[in-house]
Amino acid sequence: MNALRQAPTDSSKPEGFDADLWEDATPEQQLVLKRIAKQRSRLQARSAARAQAQTLQTQVRDVEHVQPDAPLVDRVITFVRLHPIATAVAGAALMAVGPRKLMRWGSIALPWVMKLQQRRSRA
Structure with missing residues (x-):
């Protein structure tokens, strides 16, 4: 029908x-x-x-401040929104340093940062 x-x-x-x-x-x-x-x-x-x-x-x-208990990505995005000039200066400095040095510094700093992050999450 x-x-x-x-x-x-x-x-x-x-x-x-x-x-x-x-x-x-x-x-x-x-x-x-x-x-x-x-x-x-x-x-x-x-x-x-x-x-x-x-x-x-x-x-x-x-948001007018960074939430301390927010995930890292959210904290970074909030920081970038609140401080665009500081972010631009940091980006320019990273570009001036170059990718090889950044990779070398990152391979040294990343394990250290991860260890600090684990200590923070336990506390």
């Missing part, structure tokens, strides 16, 4: 439609108008949910 050819069970007019349009419509057209109304309400709810999520995400971004 074709759903469009069945008469709608509820003849009440959905919100947002012109009364004259609804009254002049055939039962098949009323069924289509109801589907359109359902889709509009779903899209409005989805848009509202997206706006709410974006607002919450913006509030999270507007």
Whole structure:
């Protein structure tokens, strides 16, 4: 059976439609108008949910200090947002040093940093 050819069970007019349009419509057209109304309400709810999520995400971004218990990546990102000039200076200094020296220093410093991180997590 074709759903469009069945008469709608509820003849009440959905919100947002012109009364004259609804009254002049055939039962098949009323069924289509109801589907359109359902889709509009779903899209409005989805848009509202997206706006709410974006607002919450913006509030999270507007942090004015680094959270000490946040993951390392979050702390670094927050630091970069709060101190862009210091980050740019550090980046320029790292570029001036060169990749070979950075790799050498990193191979020495990384085990030391990992050991300090393990001590910190135990405490």
